[in-house]
Amino acid sequence: MGYIAMSDNLNDNGALSDCRPADADQHGDALGVFGRYLSLWVAIAIVVGVVLGELIPSVPDTLATWEVASVNIPVAVLIWAMILPMMVSVDFGSVRRVGREPGGLAVTTSVNWLLKPFSMYLFAWFFLTVVFDAFIDDATADGYLAGAILLGAAPCTAMVFVWSLLVRGDAGYTLVQVAVNDLIMLVAFAPIVVTLLGISDIDVPWSTVAVSVLLYIVVPLVSGLVLRRTLVARRGSTWFGEQFLPRLSPVTPTGLIVTLVLLFAFQGDTVTDSPGHIVLIAVPLILQTVFVYAVGYRIMRWRRIRHEVAAPGALVGASNFFELAVAAAIALFGLDSPAALATVVGVLVEVPLMLALVAHANRTRDRFAVAA
Numbered sequence: 264m265g266y267i268a269m270s271d272n273l274n275d276n277g278a279l280s281d282c283r284p285a286d287a288d289q290h291g292d293a294l295g296v297f298g299r300y301l302s303l304w305v306a307i308a309i310v311v312g313v314v315l316g317e318l319i320p321s322v323p324d325t326l327a328t329w330e331v332a333s334v335n336i337p338v339a340v341l342i343w344a345m346i347l348p349m350m351v352s353v354d355f356g357s358v359r360r361v362g363r364e365p366g367g368l369a370v371t372t373s374v375n376w377l378l379k380p381f382s383m384y385l386f387a388w389f390f391l392t393v394v395f396d397a398f399i400d401d402a403t404a405d406g407y408l409a410g411a412i413l414l415g416a417a418p419c420t421a422m423v424f425v426w427s428l429l430v431r432g433d434a435g436y437t438l439v440q441v442a443v444n445d446l447i448m449l450v451a452f453a454p455i456v457v458t459l460l461g462i463s464d465i466d467v468p469w470s471t472v473a474v475s476v477l478l479y480i481v482v483p484l485v486s487g488l489v490l491r492r493t494l495v496a497r498r499g500s501t502w503f504g505e506q507f508l509p510r511l512s513p514v515t516p517t518g519l520i521v522t523l524v525l526l527f528a529f530q531g532d533t534v535t536d537s538p539g540h541i542v543l544i545a546v547p548l549i550l551q552t553v554f555v556y557a558v559g560y561r562i563m564r565w566r567r568i569r570h571e572v573a574a575p576g577a578l579v580g581a582s583n584f585f586e587l588a589v590a591a592a593i594a595l596f597g598l599d600s601p602a603a604l605a606t607v608v609g610v611l612v613e614v615p616l617m618l619a620l621v622a623h624a625n626r627t628r629d630r631f632a633v634a635a
Contacts, residue, residue: 344517351511509593
């Protein structure tokens with residue numbers, strides 16, 4: 264299969280607690296500690312990030328300036344480190360097999376582009392302009408709605424590789440799912456946003472799209488391919504699968520925790536200055552994410568698509584390409600706009616929420632077709 268050998272050690276609760284290679288005693292139990300207390304590590308990372316942003320603002324302020332086309336380089340490096348284990352494990356034989364089982368790709372693509380943008384609009388409109396009308400003025404609510412629309416129109420490009428790894432996904436199939444979404448996004452993002460926002464002169468930051476695809480797909484994929492072929496040629500496939508991949512496994516959770524610290528450090532002022540509105544914005548974003556995941560996951564199960572394809576496919580639609588959404592919100596409405604705040608809230612809630620969905624996917628693995 265296209266998933267990596269170490270992923271078989273994930274427990275059915277979605278935690279990494281049993282992600283110990285056979286030689287764990289020799290090489291340490293770092294990954295087991297991460298997994299056993301993953302929820303605690305996430306909570307600590309959030310608190311540390313907010314405190315860092317408040318007490319030593321010069322650190323996140325400096326790191327935040329390291330950008331190329333609105334893509335933060337430190338975060339990009341961390342994400343690159345997180346997805347390298349998945350890219351190293353890509354079985355290009357499984358990529359070629361995608362054509363023999365197109366159902367998962369069809370479901371993922373349909374949910375991402377025929378459902379997600381429009382359901383995001385409906386959830387955000389209903390809660391931000393109707394349910395929370397007494398708490399948010401009309402102009403601000405419209406700005407929050409615009410930010411939610413930008414999030415809904417951009418499915419995840421990078422972090423989905425991490426979610427796929429955690430649910431033991433087929434690495435090759437996940438790569439194809441993400442690549443197809445990126446190609447569609449190049450032509451569909453602007454028309455969908457224009458339609459839902461009613462803006463005819465939207466300026467899509469294409470440089471952000473291009474740089475993100477290069478950083479999050481092309482570079483790690485090529486690096487993983489070269490590393491895999493070099494190590495297999497020198498040490499053999501048995502050593503690669505049984506020794507190297509397990510040793511590489513702590514990279515993903517470590518990168519995830521450090522990424523959370525940075526993200527919340529960057530947005531520390533937002534968290535402390537507007538806690539009430541952050542909660543109000545988070546409600547429709549969370550419900551929408553769970554809804555899209557549930558629809559995609561249920562259809563995959565109904566179509567009897569194997570879990571290694573179904574789980575990552577459902578998670579692709581549930582998560583967002585937040586770099587593009589934030590960049591577009593700033594370009595269209597300004598750095599201090601309600602739309603930009605809404606996209607930032609999307610960043611803040613996504614990782615903890617996606618970890619919960621990963622846990623659900625792992626708990627329900629036995630309800631799906633068995634991998635061939």
